[in-house]
Structures are given as C-alpha cells and as structure tokens.
Amino acid sequence: MSEPVTPAAVQPLRALWRRYDVYRWRFVGAVTASTVNKVADVVPELLIGAAVDVVVRGDASFVADVLGVESRYAQLGWLAVINAVVWIIESLSEYVADVLWRGLAQGVEHDLRVEAYDHVQHLDLGWHESRPAGSTLATLNDDVNQLERFLDVGAPAILQTVLNVLLVGAVFAAASGQLLVLAFLPIPVIVVGSLVFQRRLEPLYDRVRSAVADLSSTLSSNISGIATIKAFTAEDRERDRVAAVSQAYRQANTDAIRSSAAFVPLVRLAILTGFTCTLLLGGWATLRGDLQVGLYSVLVFMTQRLLWPLTEVATVLDLYQRGRASASRILGLLEIPVTVPAGETALERPVQGRVELVGVRAGYADGPDVLHGIDLVVPAGETHAIVGATGSGKSSLLRLVLRFDDPRAGTVHFDGQDVRDLDWDSLRGSLGYVAQDVFMFAGTVADNIAYGRPDATREEVRAAAEGAAALDFIEAMPDGLDTWVGERGVTLSGGQRQRLALARALLRDPAVLVLDEATSAVDNETEAAIQRSLRKATARRTAIVVAHRLSTVRHAHRIWVLDAGRVVEAGTHDELLDVDGAYAALWRVQTGELAGEQATVSG
Numbered sequence: 001m002s003e004p005v006t007p008a009a010v011q012p013l014r015a016l017w018r019r020y021d022v023y024r025w026r027f028v029g030a031v032t033a034s035t036v037n038k039v040a041d042v043v044p045e046l047l048i049g050a051a052v053d054v055v056v057r058g059d060a061s062f063v064a065d066v067l068g069v070e071s072r073y074a075q076l077g078w079l080a081v082i083n084a085v086v087w088i089i090e091s092l093s094e095y096v097a098d099v100l101w102r103g104l105a106q107g108v109e110h111d112l113r114v115e116a117y118d119h120v121q122h123l124d125l126g127w128h129e130s131r132p133a134g135s136t137l138a139t140l141n142d143d144v145n146q147l148e149r150f151l152d153v154g155a156p157a158i159l160q161t162v163l164n165v166l167l168v169g170a171v172f173a174a175a176s177g178q179l180l181v182l183a184f185l186p187i188p189v190i191v192v193g194s195l196v197f198q199r200r201l202e203p204l205y206d207r208v209r210s211a212v213a214d215l216s217s218t219l220s221s222n223i224s225g226i227a228t229i230k231a232f233t234a235e236d237r238e239r240d241r242v243a244a245v246s247q248a249y250r251q252a253n254t255d256a257i258r259s260s261a262a263f264v265p266l267v268r269l270a271i272l273t274g275f276t277c278t279l280l281l282g283g284w285a286t287l288r289g290d291l292q293v294g295l296y297s298v299l300v301f302m303t304q305r306l307l308w309p310l311t312e313v314a315t316v317l318d319l320y321q322r323g324r325a326s327a328s329r330i331l332g333l334l335e336i337p338v339t340v341p342a343g344e345t346a347l348e349r350p351v352q353g354r355v356e357l358v359g360v361r362a363g364y365a366d367g368p369d370v371l372h373g374i375d376l377v378v379p380a381g382e383t384h385a386i387v388g389a390t391g392s393g394k395s396s397l398l399r400l401v402l403r404f405d406d407p408r409a410g411t412v413h414f415d416g417q418d419v420r421d422l423d424w425d426s427l428r429g430s431l432g433y434v435a436q437d438v439f440m441f442a443g444t445v446a447d448n449i450a451y452g453r454p455d456a457t458r459e460e461v462r463a464a465a466e467g468a469a470a471l472d473f474i475e476a477m478p479d480g481l482d483t484w485v486g487e488r489g490v491t492l493s494g495g496q497r498q499r500l501a502l503a504r505a506l507l508r509d510p511a512v513l514v515l516d517e518a519t520s521a522v523d524n525e526t527e528a529a530i531q532r533s534l535r536k537a538t539a540r541r542t543a544i545v546v547a548h549r550l551s552t553v554r555h556a557h558r559i560w561v562l563d564a565g566r567v568v569e570a571g572t573h574d575e576l577l578d579v580d581g582a583y584a585a586l587w588r589v590q591t592g593e594l595a596g597e598q599a600t601v602s603g
Helices: 012-019 021-060 062-067 072-122 125-129 133-175 177-183 186-224 226-231 235-261 263-288 293-334 394-401 424-430 445-452 458-467 471-475 494-507 524-537 573-579 582-591 593-602
Strands: 355-363 369-378 383-388 409-414 431-434 512-516 542-546 558-563 566-571
Touching: 012 021, 012 293, 021 072, 021 133, 021 293, 072 133, 072 293, 133 186, 133 293, 186 226, 186 235, 186 263, 186 293, 226 235, 263 293, 355 394, 369 394, 369 566, 383 394, 383 582, 394 512, 394 542, 424 431, 431 494, 445 458, 445 494, 458 471, 458 494, 458 524, 494 512, 494 524, 558 573, 558 582, 566 573, 566 582, 573 582
Parallel strands: 383 542, 383 558, 431 512, 512 542
Antiparallel strands: 355 369, 355 409, 558 566
C-alpha cells in the first residue's frame, strides 16, 4: 500500500531538521569539530611543501622568513613540532567529531523509531488490517537503520568533501589562478554527473525500499503461519515464493548498485584530467622559475587531496539516496492521520457501565455498510448477548463499543457520554476485553495476566486466574505462574490462552466486560467452569457477550439477534423461543432438535 505524497516526502531531510531541533546544537558541534579536523588534515601537505622549500632554499625559505631561523636543521625541527601539534589537534577533533556524529545518528534513530512506533499504535485498527505487518516493520526497523547509517557516515562525508574543496581551493587561489582553474575543472563535471545520477538513482532506491517491505511482509507472514505451512506440506512452495520476493529485492539493489558504480569511472577520468594539468603546467612553471619548488610540491599533493576523495561521491550518493528514501517513508508514515483520536472528557467515578448505541451505521474503509441503524441499550450491571449467523455484524458492533472504529452515522454512548468525547483511560480503562483470537506476549503466565494491571499483587493475579478457571492448569505447569509463555502463546492450547485472556480481563476489574467468543476454544467441562465464574464476575458489572454457542448466553438478561447488520429480535432466551423466529431456529440447529425432527419425518 503506497503512502500519500506529502511535503515531508518531497524534502524529507529538511523535514527531519525542522522536526528534531533538540539535536541542532549537537549538529553544530559536530560540524565545528569536522571543520577543525579537515583544516588540521590539510596542514601536513603545507608542511611538506615548507620542508621541501627549506631543503632547496635554505635561509631564504618561507620558514626562515616567518620564524627568523637561519639553520636548516632548526627550521626542520620547528616544522616537526608544528606537525606534531597539528596531528594531535587532528586526532582529538576526529574523536570529538565521530562521537558527536554517531551520537546524533543514534539519537535521531532512537527518537524517530519510538515516535513512529507510538504513532503506529494510535492509528486505527482498520489501517493495520489493510496493510501488511511486514511493511510496517520494514519502515520501523530497516528504514530507520538506513537513515541512521546516512547520518553516521554519509552526512559527515558530504561535509568533509565540501570543506576539502574550499580549503584546497583557497591554497590554489593563493598560489596560482591558472592552476586553480585547471585543477578545479573536473569538479563541475563531477557535480553535474552527481545530479544526473541522483535523479536516476532516486526511483531505483524507491524500488529497493518497496522490495524490502514486500520481503519483510512475506517473511513475517510465513513465520506467523508456520503451522499451516507444515500442515499443508507447503514448505517448498513457500521457499520458492520467498526466493522470488528476495530475488526481486536483489534485482532492485543490483540495478541501483550498477547505476551507482557507473559513476566512479567518470570521476576517475575527471581526476586524471585535473591531476595531469597540475603536474605538467605546475612543473613547467617551476622549471621556468615562476613557481617555487616547495609550492609546486604543495599543489601536487593538494590536487590529490582535492580530487581523490571525490571517488567516494558515488558511495556518499548511494547513502544519501537510501537515507532520503527511508526518511521519506518514515515521515510519510508519521503524517498518516489518526482517524480515531482520543477525546478529552473523563468519566465520572464510579463508572456505572451503561452502554447505548443510537442509530448506528458502520462499515469498513470504503466498503458498504455492515451495520444498519442499530439501536441497542445495555443497562449498567446487566449481561447482554449478541448472537447471529456468521457475517451478521456481531464483531463489528463490539469494535464500536471498544472504539476501534467510529460509526459512519449515529452515536455510541458510555454512561451517557459520546465515546468520541472520552479519553482512553476513561473508555478503555473501564473495559475488559477478551478477543476470539487471543494474543499472548512472550513472558511468564503472571506477566500476561497482569498485562492490563502491571502493579497487581501476586495474590490478585492468582485470584484472577482462579476466577477464569485457569488456576488448575497453571499450577500443573513446571513453574506455575512463572512458567514462560512462548511468543504468541504457542506453548499453550487455545483453551488455555482463552482462560488466561479472561483472567487478564478480570484482573482489571472493569465496569464493562466485553467477550468475543471467549469460550469457543474450550471443552464442555471447562466451559461450564468458566460460565460459573462469569456469572459470579458479572454479578456486579455490565457484560456484553458475543457468542456462537447459544447455551453460553441463555441466562443473559437480554439477547440481541443480528441478521445482515440489523437487530431482528431482542429478548430473554425464553421470550425468543416463544417468538419462534431467527433465534429459535438457531437454537434448534445447535441443540439437534431440527435434526431430530427431520429424522422423524423421514422415518
């Protein structure tokens, strides 16, 4: 799924500069240290020329004039001392520059990753469901790493190259205007070539970033579905699919590298031209006596110093394009609007737990309505069930109560307040949710139960496990509550995960308990134990239960029957059976009465 083009996507590095002004002084310090380092780096070439001048001209040398020292040995001694000081300054400034640049890169990397992750957490659930998880992971991880690499290596290299051109240019300007023009003649060629290659590389690296997102998404999806792959002996097919996606990434990188590498020969030819001009014309001027031997030595070395680092322009350009593409994707992610923002109103305490839907119409993305004009009231302290055939809109209704989505029309009220006006602590902090597809985090059993209340005591965790009929199997584990649960709870059965999720919800002591097929993965005996616990747990709180097994909700205060996104019936279990409508038909199917009737007729 492509991201919208935004101003930040057009100028991503400039947008980063505006976004992270806290690092500007570190940046200024890094630039200052790099400047001192580059000045100190250029001075040894000047000292070499001065040394040659001392050997050739003796007491008429430049050093003799400046220092007033006639002895050649003394002049060389002074040059050695100056050289040692310069090397010390260069070493110290290089250390400071490296620390500052790397600290800057690490700081921006950390802040950007945390900010992007936090933003992703607040994006609505529909956005996550419409986008491969691997694509998001690629942005949060690989793109951020690419940007960090550019800030750590590429940005200092660009600065060093610019400083090198300026400093060496100053030396040439002071020595010979003619040689300045000739030595700098290759630079416009390199600059123009860089701009041409930059435009060519930009779409290539966009393809690289898109390919790595596809690869990450495929790997993430396959690892999550490894059990299904094994069950259907699809290992070879999936290996070939990963190989095809990896090959696309490899080819995108190869195309970008081929174009980037083609730039180096062009730079070398330009360097050869500039170096040859300095070597020949400068040498001829020295032979004619128009240029001092020492200064000629300096210019030869300086030409090398000026032009040879430009061979790294291709590498720096490569880092720049990767960093720019990555920054564009990260900032594009940050600019995706949060369509379900938190409100600012807090619920009055204690929370009663009354839930009401008024004229609610809802759907997913740009699709058709899934819910049509739903009117539903759950008084505080009552247990209400939502039943219906698959696709009738049961889970969609729960998403509105939890405010994973907002309705297209109508309102959802919690204790008389529109849920869109409530802050998250008031709304979701008052809800306990058990999903049909239970998610367990890598950690201990106790960690997973206490996820909604990290400050809960050991006794409270144990009581919640007992309330969810989970304590018996927990105590049978090797380390009890301290038993390690694998990622996504792979070491647990479906029924065990559901009971732990129920314990997690109960520990929060919510005003409203929301259960989405919370006993679908347990056996009849465990279901009966959980039902007994639920009756006790919901005696003093509101409960909204989506159930496929009607036997689990027959004691609800009210049962709402959905069909094609509309409420078609509502009442108690006995009332709905007396009506002999949709609910009664479902009940007969589940209890076997319909099968029995058909057998009697056929007999």
